[in-house]
Amino acid sequence: MSSINYSEKIPNNVNLSEDRTLQRALEGWQPNFINWWDDVGPEGSTNYDVYLRTAVSVDPQGWAQFGHVKMRDYRWGIFLNPGDANREIHFGDHKGEKAWQDVPGEHRANLRRIIVTQGDTEPASVEQQRHLGLTAPSMYDLRNLFQVNVEEGRHLWAMVYLLHKHFGRDGREEAEALLERQSGDANNPRILGAFNEKTPDWLSFFMFTYFTDRDGKFQLAALAESAFDPLARTTKFMLTEEAHHMFVGESGVSRVVQRTCQVMNELKTDDPAKVRAAGAIDLETIQRYLNFHYSVTIDLFGADQSSNAATFYSSGLKGRYEEGKRTDDHQLKGQTYKVLEVVNGQLVEKEVPMLNALNEVLRDDYIKDSVAGVGRWNKVIEKANIPFRLQVPHKAFNRAIGALAGIRLSPDGRVVSENEWSARKNEWLPSDEDRAFVASLMGRVVEPGQFANWIAPPVMGINRQPVNYEYVRFG
Numbered sequence: 001m002s003s004i005n006y007s008e009k010i011p012n013n014v015n016l017s018e019d020r021t022l023q024r025a026l027e028g029w030q031p032n033f034i035n036w037w038d039d040v041g042p043e044g045s046t047n048y049d050v051y052l053r054t055a056v057s058v059d060p061q062g063w064a065q066f067g068h069v070k071m072r073d074y075r076w077g078i079f080l081n082p083g084d085a086n087r088e089i090h091f092g093d094h095k096g097e098k099a100w101q102d103v104p105g106e107h108r109a110n111l112r113r114i115i116v117t118q119g120d121t122e123p124a125s126v127e128q129q130r131h132l133g134l135t136a137p138s139m140y141d142l143r144n145l146f147q148v149n150v151e152e153g154r155h156l157w158a159m160v161y162l163l164h165k166h167f168g169r170d171g172r173e174e175a176e177a178l179l180e181r182q183s184g185d186a187n188n189p190r191i192l193g194a195f196n197e198k199t200p201d202w203l204s205f206f207m208f209t210y211f212t213d214r215d216g217k218f219q220l221a222a223l224a225e226s227a228f229d230p231l232a233r234t235t236k237f238m239l240t241e242e243a244h245h246m247f248v249g250e251s252g253v254s255r256v257v258q259r260t261c262q263v264m265n266e267l268k269t270d271d272p273a274k275v276r277a278a279g280a281i282d283l284e285t286i287q288r289y290l291n292f293h294y295s296v297t298i299d300l301f302g303a304d305q306s307s308n309a310a311t312f313y314s315s316g317l318k319g320r321y322e323e324g325k326r327t328d329d330h331q332l333k334g335q336t337y338k339v340l341e342v343v344n345g346q347l348v349e350k351e352v353p354m355l356n357a358l359n360e361v362l363r364d365d366y367i368k369d370s371v372a373g374v375g376r377w378n379k380v381i382e383k384a385n386i387p388f389r390l391q392v393p394h395k396a397f398n399r400a401i402g403a404l405a406g407i408r409l410s411p412d413g414r415v416v417s418e419n420e421w422s423a424r425k426n427e428w429l430p431s432d433e434d435r436a437f438v439a440s441l442m443g444r445v446v447e448p449g450q451f452a453n454w455i456a457p458p459v460m461g462i463n464r465q466p467v468n469y470e471y472v473r474f475g
Contacts, residue, residue, distance in 0.1 A: 003057040004079060011077030013058060014161070025164050026078075029175055033156070036179045037072065040127045042149050043134060045071055047475025050146045051462065053244075055079055055154075058237050066463045068473060074150045078161040080233040089227040091323050091330035092316040099229040103166050107315055110308075111228055112167050114317060116174050117191055118219065118235075119159030120181065122152045124195035125208070127183035132205055135442035137452035141202070143462065143471035144248045148209060151241045158234045166230065193400065194296045201438045202455075203256060203281060207293035210249025210373060215300045217242050218321055218366045225319025250373050251458060256281055257377050258456040261384035270386070276437060279453040283381070283388050285438065288430045290390060291411055294370065295398035301363040303402035304339040310355035320358065321365045337361060340396055341403045345415050347396060359402075367395060398429065446472065 004013045009027055016023045038046070049068040056065045058079050069075075087099040103111055126149050136142035156178065163171035181188050189196045194212055199205050220242060223235040263280040264270060272282035302309065312318040313332070320326065328335065337357040338349045354361070371392055378389050393411035396404040408421040411428050426434075445452045449468025461467045 004055060004077060006056075006075060008077075010157075011075045011079075013079050016078065019165075022165055025172060026161065029160060029164070032176070032179055033076075033153075034072065036123065037126075037153065040130055040182065041153075042071065042126075042132075042146060043130050045133055045146065048146075049473040049475065051143055051465070051469070051471045052147055052150060053463070055237075055241075058082065058240075071146060071150055074153070076150070076154050076157050078157055079237050080230065081236040083229065083233055087229060087232075089316045091225065091319050092227070092314045093331070094227055094316045095330055097227075099232070100227055101229055103228060107228075107317060108167070110312065110315065110317055111231070112163070112170065112174065114223065114312070115159050115162050115167075115231065116178070118223065119156060119163070119174075119178050120191045121195050121216065122156040122159065123178060124181075124183045124190040124192075125199075125212075126152050127190075128195065128197070128199040128208070129205060132199065132202065135202065135444055137202055137442075137445055137455045138450060138457070139446045139448050139471050140451075140458060140461065140467060140469075141252070141455075142446060144252075145205070146472070148213075148245050148248060151245070154241070155238050158238055162230060162234060192300055194300050197296060200435065201442050202252070203286070203289050203438050204293070206249050206252030206256065207289050208249065209245050210253055211293045211297040211370060212300070213242060213245040213249060214370060215297050215366060217246065218301075218362055218369075221321050222318050222323075222362060225323040227316030250376065252455075253286070254377055254380055255456040255458060256454065257283070257286060257380050257390075258384075259454055260286070261381055261386055262456065264386060265384055270388070279441060281438060281441070281454055283386075283390070285430070285434050287390055288428065288434060289438075290374070291393045291397065292429050294392050296400075298363055298366065298395060299399055299401040301366065302359040304360045304363075304404070305352055305356045305402075306359050307356060309358040310353075313355060313358050321362055339403070342407050342415065347407075347409075347413065347415060363395070367392070393428075446474075 004011050008016060010016060010030065050071055051066060052069050052074060053064040053066050054075050058081055089095055089097050089099055129145065129149060132145055133142055136145065160175045160178065163175045181190050183190050184196045184198065199208055217239065220235040220239050224232050224239065226232045260275060260280045260283055263275055263278045267274055267278060272284050275282040332354045335354040336351040337354040337360060339352055339357055339360050340347050341350055374390050374392055381388055394409060394413035396407055397409050397411050399405055408416050408418060410416050441454045443452065448470050451457050457467055461469050462471065
C-alpha cells in the first residue's frame with residue numbers, strides 16, 4: 001500500500017520532508033496556487049462543502065477517500081506510482097538501458113518543454129470551466145464539475161513538482177509562469193489552442209471532458225512510457241484520475257441524448273424546432289457540437305509529420321500509446337506510416353517514415369477510442385427507435401494544424417469549395433444561434449435530486465450514494 005503522508009503541509013509520497021530546499025520552494029509556490037484558485041477557480045464556490053474524492057494511496061484498491069470538503073482546503077498533493085528499481089527503457093535509441101532517475105543534460109530542454117506543455121493544460125481547463133457552476137443542471141453534475149476541477153489542480157501540482165525538483169531555477173520560473181498564463185488571454189494565453197476556447201455551457205463541458213480529456217489520456221499514456229522515470233510514474237497515477245473526467249463527459253452527453261430522445265418520442269416528432277420548443281437540445285445541434293469539439297481536439301496531437309515527435313521517441317522521452325503491447329522492434333527505423341495530404345483538390349494518402357508520423361499514430365489511436373464512445377451514445381438513440389446516428393467527422397475536417405490546416409472539407413470527407421463551406425458551415429459546426437439556444441437552457445438547478453429539463457438523471461449516484469444525495473452543501 002503506497003499511502004500518502006497527510007501530516008505534511010503538502011500531502012505527498014515522495015519523502016518531501018527529506019529535501020528541505022525543495023519543500024520550502026513548493027511551500028512558497030503553494031500560496032500563489034491558492035491565490036490563482038481564488039481568482040480564476042470555480043466562481044462563487046468558496047463556502048461550499050463538496051462531496052469529493054481525495055487520493056489517500058496510489059494503489060488501485062485504496063487510492064480514493066470520499067467526504068465533504070471545502071475545495072480551497074482540498075488536499076492537493078504530489079503522488080507518484082510506486083517505482084521499480086530495475087525498470088528499463090523499452091523503446092528508442094536507449095532501449096535496454098536503465099530508466100533515468102535524473103534528467104540527462106542533452107534532453108533537459110525537450111523534457112522541460114514536454115512537462116510545461118502538459119502542465120499548462122491543467123489550470124487552463126479550470127479557467128475555461130470557472131463559470132459553469134452558476135448554470136449547473138443538477139447538484140450531482142455540480143459535484144462532478146468540482147471533482148474534475150480539483151483533480152486538474154492536482155495534475156498541475158504533479159507537473160510543478162517535477163519542474164521544481166529536476167529543473168533548478170528554470171523549473172521554478174516555469175512553475176510561476178503556469179499560474180501567469182490564462183486561458184483566452186489576448187496577451188498571455190495558454191500554450192495550446194483548444195485550451196483558449198471558451199466552455200460557455202454544459203453541452204460544451206460534456207464534449208470537452210469526453211473529447212479533450214481523452215486527448216489527455218493519450219498524451220499521459222505516451223508520457224507514462226518515458227525513460228525519465230519520475231515523469232512515467234507521475235503520469236501513470238494521473239491516468240487513474242483522468243478516467244473520471246472522461247466518464248463525466250461520456251455519461252453527460254449520453255444523458256442529454258437520452259432526454260432528447262424521450263422528448264422526440266413524447267411529441268412524436270423529429271423536427272429540431274419542435275424539440276427545441278420543448279426545451280431539449282435537438283440531435284442535429286448535438287452533432288454540430290460533436291464536430292467542433294472533436295476537430296479542435298485532434299489538432300492537439302500536433303502536425304501529422306513532426307521531427308520533434310521523432311526526436312522525443314528516439315530519445316526515449318515519449319513513447320506510443322500502450323508501447324509495451326506492440327510487437328515491432330520499438331525503434332521504428334525504416335518503418336513507414338500513412339498520412340493524408342491534399343493533391344489537386346483531392347485527399348490522398350502517402351507513406352512517410354513512421355518516426356516522423358508518431359503524432360498521427362497517436363491521433364489514430366485516439367480516434368479509435370473516441371469512435372467507441374460515440375457508438376455507445378448511438379445505442380441510446382437506437383433503443384429509443386429513432387433513425388438518427390451521431391458520427392465523428394472525417395479526421396481532416398475543420399483542422400487548423402499541420403498539412404490539413406485550412407482545407408475546406410465536409411464532415412464526410414469531401415473537399416468542398418470556399419463557397420460551399422460558407423453556405424453550409426452552420427450545418428456542420430455550431431452557429432451563433434445554436435450557442436445562444438443552448439445558453440438559453442442553462443438555468444441553475446441545485447435542489448438534491450432535481451434535474452434541468454434538457455438532461456436525464458444518471459442511473460446511479462457517486463460512490464454508491466443515492467442520486468438525490470446532498471453532494472454539495474451551500475455555505
